[in-house]
Amino acid sequence: MQYRHEVKVLTKLEEAKANLEAPELGTESVRTAKMKIVEGLKLRQNVEYVVESSGVGENNVLRSLGGKMALYLMDFKSENTSKKYFAGFNRWKSFINEHGFSDLPAEPVHVALYLTFLIDKHSSPSVLQSAIYSIKWAHELNGYIDPTSNSFKTLLLESCKNWNGKLVVKKDPVDNIMLRELCSIYQDSSDLLVIRDLTMILIAYAVLSKYTPRDDFRALGFDTGFHIDQVHEVRHGRSI
Template structure:
């Protein structure tokens, strides 16, 4: 039963909560108190200690949720329901919150310029990076979705291709999402770049290997590693930003810039809202609206409609 109960959260969430709960456990055991069940006043004192040490609101929120999670699994009274704990958490959100610095999106023209720069290259390393950039941008993909793709998750049609997203942050109940991407007309066409990458890497859509894997060089030859393991976040970030940086200047870009860039470009192009939301796999309007940076012309329409 304990194993089934822990399955109510994702593996990464469980790992996060366990980590924060162990820190609480170490703190309270040194004071001679009980970590489970925890006394509400002890929990409040621990959060006060974190506040005095200037921990961010994210750390304090994770600590509170880890205590709630641990007591819930044991069927014990939740110490975080105490008014002291709730008010201290609100204090952290109000006073320890740091301004959000969102990654800035690249434009469609930037991607066209990047692909034009490497249009004649047959180096698998360059083509792999370009393919990741275009799929992430056109499919509104998070990096964990992009890195989890396998060759047999691809289905080619005459004028488009489909990607099966088997693991997604928004897919709480493991539903398989299918993303369709149309064939383009420019050098930055995701359809043609994906076919080019598969051909250069000697992969087919019937293979079960990870689509994007690390590369190695032997003399003048560059190949994907034979072991089927996904490209790490750190290495992918280094490669993708390295390709984009000469064309983006001082923009604050990261891997999530691809998802936000595709979403913003589509939203400002008048794409049907329902289709746009489905393509991005957002569960709620509030989450999808966070990705939209309306263009100046769209924002000016509001005052123009006032007919002043």
């Protein structure tokens, strides 16, 4: 019986995914997809259970609001965000169900094992972050305790940044030595485009720094008549 129920839920999730990935995502397709997600996440079932447990009987007018409440809960995130989180939750569900455990509600240690699995697959920190948000989203919708709010998640995410994060290589700042070397490379060039580009580079550098490129202009083989006072004028926003 439990197996048939899990197959039914998975079928609803797959149907919702198909509706969300339709080429022309109209209002009706979005509504249909939301209905499938509500059923796939057992959201309506859980909302009705909570309403009934609060003492609201079948004949009470409040009982009819349970179904609408489930749909409105789906709208607390934008359509694109819900689509992204739903896909992430679907991946988590397939993983944990394959090993015979519950996806909703989930045990924190099982989520931590899933994150470990992703790190082991060389997934990037952004993939882990997406998985965490997706699982958190599904649990918040159903009123369950968030299984990602523990130290395991935080530490594994930091570990992923160390293992699978991109190494940031900072570039050396441009200085006048680099500019002199650049000018020396093209000092014999007669190409006006090259001279123009070098001139623009030197002027821009002079305006943004305290360096005056007069000597480097002369290294190019021409005299611009570019004086120190003119550099100061441009640096202070005045025309020359």
